[in-house]
Amino acid sequence: MHADILLITGGINSQNEAVVKQIYSQMPDPKVVVAVGTCACTGGIFKECYNIKGGVDTTIPVDIYVPGCAARPESIIDGVVKAIALFQQKHEDYLAYKKAKKKGQQAEFGKTAQKEKVV
């Protein structure tokens, strides 16, 4: 089984934090994360709950935020399209990174998230 793009539709609590982290670490680079819905973006109305940590970006780097409660189908599609474009770009970056590593040059990959918002 293999994944390139991870869509998450809920907030992070102490129960699912480890699970989300593990799933993220099981995906090979390059990878893209999309947070769908207000809960996944910020924690939403549950933000103040004692067991909620907040949005997905409190645990793993999120590239694309799709807000809305509930998120409209059109904006989810928009988010996925953006994620595919970003994945292709990351793919090229990753190949360049591997090339540089081979030559022994200093290079970095996957340290920063894109943090793009779908309106």
Place this chain on the structure above:
Amino acid sequence: MIEITYFMQRVIAGILFVLAAPLIGGLLEGIDRKISARMQGRKGPSILQPFYDVAKLVKKQLLAVNNLQLLLVTSYFLFMVFTGALFFSGCDILMCFFAMSTASMFLLLASTSTHSPYSTMGSHRELIQIMSYEPMVLLTAVGFYLASDSFKVYEIVQSDRPTILFAPGFFLGFVFILTIKFRKSPFDLSTSHHAHQEVVKGVTTEMVGLQYALTELAEWYENVFLLGVVGLFFVSSNPWSYLAAVIAIAVVYFIEILIDNVSARVKWQLMLKMAWGMTLITGGLNLFILDLIR
């Protein structure tokens, strides 16, 4: 002199298989996906999509659960290539089937080496699948022997009459277990090509990137080899028989796609009963009749 050129021909056929099988296998899968999509009222991806997928997988980060898994997946791939090369260079068909079983064992070991619950469950089911189809695979080799007095593929293709005339039962049985080997519904228990099946991805659950690309490629090699066996039933010394073999392969492949799309997955008990029952009825009866008339 003639001996040497014939030997060279066989070597060239083997090398051609190694080079061309991924292309043919990938195209077949592309066509499979397109036809399946049309049967389900979807547009479906481009026929070249499997090649894009594998190219992407190869370029991704190498993530292996453990080093053993990587070695076992590579062995699975190499043994599958070896199996097909043996077959297309005209070696012993019994040897081909044994090499194929060895390759399947490597896939099983790769899957169990990860200790993941999903892939363990997949491997249990894969074992049951192997148990279901293996009797028929061995009987098929026997069928070829009874029809042309040889296990050697290069002697079988030189026989005066095609094997199918003597072994229609063996052929039917073999086509039946092909559904299991191609991992098609209703027998896609251990892993499936469709996203909606319950056990996430079975034996290939823990394979990503390059490893997954290798299993895909191995599957393409395996499919070309198995369809080659289907073709072998129709081949004789008559050059037109090769055309008949290609048509038979196309028909069998279409029937497999059709079965895949019109049936739901069965439980392993039913699969075992059906596969062994079919083996006994088709293979056993054919064996009995051939034995009487010989």
